[in-house]
Amino acid sequence: MNNAFGNIIGFILLAVMLFVVPVRIKSEERRITEKMYLYTELTQLCEQVKNTGVLTDYTYENLCRMTGNILSVYKVEIWSLNGDGSITVSDEITDCLENNGKFTFKQGDFIRIVIKAKDEVKAYCGGMVKYNEGG
Structure with missing residues (x-):
């Protein structure tokens, strides 16, 4: 009886090690890849702005x-944290994009772009506007 019980426990541990652990590892790799993709896309946009x-x-x-x-x-x-200390929030910027097709930041403004999933921040990027070609 003890031998059968040990075999059952061994089989369960084998199933966990062969199936559950690799699935968890792949899931973690996917999460890391997703975050890197988001950060790369976000950084590209942020640098352009x-x-x-x-x-x-x-x-x-x-x-x-x-x-x-x-x-x-x-x-x-x-x-956007403007040079005069005022803050332009996301809704104002997206409204301007919808109405005018572009939003112009002033030189010296500090911008921050955040990608969120539910309440968790997935990626963010920001910095000071170096040059303003928008007028």
């Missing part, structure tokens, strides 16, 4: 489309 001072509706929609291709549901938030 910092170098030009302009966020166009095309680049914003492109980021939303790229992040929408991943299975999770993400929300993109953009904040």
Whole structure:
């Protein structure tokens, strides 16, 4: 009887080691790959905005489309701390993008772009606008 019980426990441990552990490892690898993809796309957009001072509706929609291709549901938030100390929130920026097709930051403004899934921050990037070619 003890031998049969030991065989059953051994079989259960074998099943866990052969099936559950590799699935968890692959799941973690997928999560890391997803975060790196989001960060790469976000950094590319952020650097473009910092170098030009302009966020166009095309680049914003492109980021939303790229992040929408991943299975999770993400929300993109953009904040701007203006040189006079006022803050421009994401809703104001997206409204301007919808109405004008672009949002122009001033030189010296500090921007922050965040990608969230539910209440968890997945990736963020920010910095000071170096140059303003938008006028």
